[in-house]
Amino acid sequence: MSDPINKQINQRSTDDSHPAGDAPPPAVLIVDDEPNTLTLLRQLFGREIPVLTAGSGPQALEVLADNHVGVIVADQRMPDMSGTDLLAEVMHRHPNIVRIILTAYADIDTLLEAINTGKVFQYVSKPWDNRDLAMTVRSAMETYKLRRHNADLLEQNSALIEELRQANLELQRENVTLKREVSGAYQLDNVIGVSSAMKNTLRVVGKAIESDATVLINGETGTGKEVIARAIHYNSQRRNRKFVAQNCGSMPEALLESELFGHSRGSFTGAVKDHRGLFEEADGGTLFLDEIGDMPMPMQVKLLRVLEEGEIRRVGSNTPIKVDVRILSATHKNLRDEVESGEFRRDLYYRLDVLRVHLPALRDRDGDIVLLAKHFLEKYTQRSGKRVGPITPRALQALSEHPFPGNVRELENELERAVALANPGDPIDIDLLSSEVVGDREISEISGGNSSLRGRLREVERRMITQELLKNNGNRTHSAAKLGISVRALQKKINLLEIKA
Ligand SMILES: Nc1ncnc2c1ncn2[C@@H]1O[C@H](COP(=O)(O)OP(=O)(O)OP(=O)(O)O)[C@@H](O)[C@H]1O
Numbered sequence: 001m002s003d004p005i006n007k008q009i010n011q012r013s014t015d016d017s018h019p020a021g022d023a024p025p026p027a028v029l030i031v032d033d034e035p036n037t038l039t040l041l042r043q044l045f046g047r048e049i050p051v052l053t054a055g056s057g058p059q060a061l062e063v064l065a066d067n068h069v070g071v072i073v074a075d076q077r078m079p080d081m082s083g084t085d086l087l088a089e090v091m092h093r094h095p096n097i098v099r100i101i102l103t104a105y106a107d108i109d110t111l112l113e114a115i116n117t118g119k120v121f122q123y124v125s126k127p128w129d130n131r132d133l134a135m136t137v138r139s140a141m142e143t144y145k146l147r148r149h150n151a152d153l154l155e156q157n158s159a160l161i162e163e164l165r166q167a168n169l170e171l172q173r174e175n176v177t178l179k180r181e182v183s184g185a186y187q188l189d190n191v192i193g194v195s196s197a198m199k200n201t202l203r204v205v206g207k208a209i210e211s212d213a214t215v216l217i218n219g220e221t222g223t224g225k226e227v228i229a230r231a232i233h234y235n236s237q238r239r240n241r242k243f244v245a246q247n248c249g250s251m252p253e254a255l256l257e258s259e260l261f262g263h264s265r266g267s268f269t270g271a272v273k274d275h276r277g278l279f280e281e282a283d284g285g286t287l288f289l290d291e292i293g294d295m296p297m298p299m300q301v302k303l304l305r306v307l308e309e310g311e312i313r314r315v316g317s318n319t320p321i322k323v324d325v326r327i328l329s330a331t332h333k334n335l336r337d338e339v340e341s342g343e344f345r346r347d348l349y350y351r352l353d354v355l356r357v358h359l360p361a362l363r364d365r366d367g368d369i370v371l372l373a374k375h376f377l378e379k380y381t382q383r384s385g386k387r388v389g390p391i392t393p394r395a396l397q398a399l400s401e402h403p404f405p406g407n408v409r410e411l412e413n414e415l416e417r418a419v420a421l422a423n424p425g426d427p428i429d430i431d432l433l434s435s436e437v438v439g440d441r442e443i444s445e446i447s448g449g450n451s452s453l454r455g456r457l458r459e460v461e462r463r464m465i466t467q468e469l470l471k472n473n474g475n476r477t478h479s480a481a482k483l484g485i486s487v488r489a490l491q492k493k494i495n496l497l498e499i500k501a
């Protein structure tokens with residue numbers, strides 16, 4: 001601009017869409033075709049607010065392009081461009097600038113339209129009162145600063161939101177890698193085990209997850225064969241399709257056949273409609289054949305054929321149906337022995353035993369008992385909503401010394417029962433454990449203790465009474481009857497031996 005004052009005030013080009021930062025404070029731009037007005041107003045704001053001036057609408061737009069302006073005051077009547085037209089343009093180009101119209105006469109219609117459509121923020125009528133005008137411009141400048149502040153915040157917010165979105169994406173990516181690493185280390189969800197025996201097993205489970213091979217899972221009752229089968233499926237490529245389980249030992253052959261392969265209507269009495277079997281159900285996913293060692297011989301033949309051909313026929317139908325199913329099977333038996341004794345088909349055995357996962361007995365998993373016990377305590381306290389625990393060192397030791405013929409399931413039942421019996425706030429001590437678990441310990445502890453005979457007998461008495469009370473849910477009449485003493489005598493002993501009942 002040729003106006004020297006304009007140059008002097010606001011050299012820096014600041015686009016009003018950007019934060020002001022260290023830019024000079026926003027100026028007020030006065031637009032009027034009468035030089036007198038400009039001089040007057042410049043004097044009015046001179047010190048307080050930087051003032052820029054323009055003699056016409058087009059000139060004003062040029063000034064706006066180069067300077068940081070917060071408020072524009074335009075005269076309505078100007079030769080090239082009316083004040084409202086200028087402000088409409090300003091609204092379009094610099095929406096944050098607060099727009100004020102100066103109008104010498106009641107050009108009411110134009111003014112109202114301009115106000116209604118938001119082109120004008122305020123109007124000041126000519127001749128104006130200097131104090132009023134100064135006030136109006138001051139408050140307009142405040143409005144502008146607020147708008148800018150809001151715009152900045154909004155911008156920062158969207159920058160933050162974008163940052164968050166990026167961080168989230170990053171987190172998701174990390175999660176995926178982490179999951180991969182975790183399953184690489186074979187720390188599968190719901191599968192607890194740190195013992196070296198379990199680590200070896202989980203290494204094979206990792207291989208089973210990566211491949212699509214048939215897996216035979218072997219282990220004593222309660223060692224977690226089904227848990228492992230699910231872990232394999234839900235971590236494998238087939239995880240988004242179904243996992244279907246069927247116990248092969250629990251039903252007669254005909255029923256098992258129709259369960260697995262389905263049947264067509266009328267194929268036998270009671271087959272009132274077509275029925276999809278589990279093979280079709282599990283198409284694309286995994287079929288878990290539990291207790292495979294108990295599968296009747298004729299079914300073994302049919303299963304073998306399905307595995308060889310990759311297709312099934314519903315009972316009563318000759319139409320083959322292609323299925324893509326991964327087979328996991330489990331047994332507590334030694335299948336090789338079963339093969340030798342002719343109980344299990346050798347050819348089927350070889351088909352099933354491609355990858356072998358052997359689950360060690362719990363007594364062979366050093367350190368896992370304590371970990372699992374804590375895990376189940378957590379599970380059942382959460383489920384019952386009752387705050388009990390922790391497990392006392394004595395109880396942990398008793399658990400660690402028990403051979404657990406029923407393996408993890410027996411340990412789980414033990415904890416479930418203890419939590420059910422405990423009063424809120426109680427720790428899990430040996431009085432809450434079953435006689436199977438504590439019994440083993442009792443003998444070793446009492447015989448190894450160095451207290452007097454009387455002391456040892458009292459201890460035995462205390463345990464017998466505690467256990468009887470537990471068995472009878474604290475019912476003293478029943479417990480006394482079982483112990484062969486009177487209720488009064490029982491009560492006396494409870495007090496004497498300080499039994500919590
Ligand atoms: N490693 C483990 N971590 C956590 N829970 C386990 C683990 N292994 C087994 N369990 C729990 O123990 C119980 C028995 O597991 P599961 O049913 O898988 O055993 P199983 O070997 O199939 O038994 P069965 O031979 O009697 O069919 C389940 O409640 C399961 O949740």
Ligand SMILES: [Mg+2]
Nearest residue numbers: 225226290330
């Ligand atoms: Mg099972």
